Amino acid sequence: MIKNLSLNDFPALSKGIVWGAVENCFTPDYKVDEALVSNISIIPTVGDRYAVMQLEDGRWELAGGTLEPEEHHMDALVREVKEELGAELLSYTLFGCFACHSSAKEPYRPHIPHPHFVRLVGYGEVELVGDPLNPPDGEQVAVVEVVGIDEAVKRFRAIGRSDIAELYWMAHRIRNGLL
Numbered sequence: 001m002i003k004n005l006s007l008n009d010f011p012a013l014s015k016g017i018v019w020g021a022v023e024n025c026f027t028p029d030y031k032v033d034e035a036l037v038s039n040i041s042i043i044p045t046v047g048d049r050y051a052v053m054q055l056e057d058g059r060w061e062l063a064g065g066t067l068e069p070e071e072h073h074m075d076a077l078v079r080e081v082k083e084e085l086g087a088e089l090l091s092y093t094l095f096g097c098f099a100c101h102s103s104a105k106e107p108y109r110p111h112i113p114h115p116h117f118v119r120l121v122g123y124g125e126v127e128l129v130g131d132p133l134n135p136p137d138g139e140q141v142a143v144v145e146v147v148g149i150d151e152a153v154k155r156f157r158a159i160g161r162s163d164i165a166e167l168y169w170m171a172h173r174i175r176n177g178l179l
Helices: 073-085 149-158 162-175
Strands: 017-019 022-027 037-046 049-055 063-066 087-089 093-102 116-128 141-147
Touching: 037 073, 037 162, 049 073, 049 149, 063 073, 073 087, 073 116, 073 141, 093 162, 116 162, 141 149, 149 162
Parallel strands: 037 116
Antiparallel strands: 017 022, 022 093, 037 049, 037 063, 049 141, 087 116, 093 116
């Protein structure tokens, strides 16, 4: 847990967020309960800069994704970083999670915990080694760029994704010892 973190400094993350049938709340208080992990996300860093990805439909999105059956969350992260960023994962620091509740009758995928689950969030160093793999069943990434923190935050805010912008800003502040 980050001692100096006040979610009041992150208004989009300090209140519940609704993604379709899923209501969730970000918390820096986490203990990894493997049975509840459904997704893992990363704020990818390249030195003192940040990798951002844009999907074919033009949206900037957070890297990461859903675990496959029997997949450990760190193995999922390694896979997602390759698929979405064309990168190798060098390090990862977990700094929170989204505690989620789904009102859907069925889970998103049969192997995913339901109706309560968590989406892990952290930051980590990546090395861009090629193009995104873009598997047919995954998000189709059109662009991966490395930018400064201000530009990353600006891009997510411009498309109304203050939640992702605040995750990047939070990761930046943690990495630089400001939280």
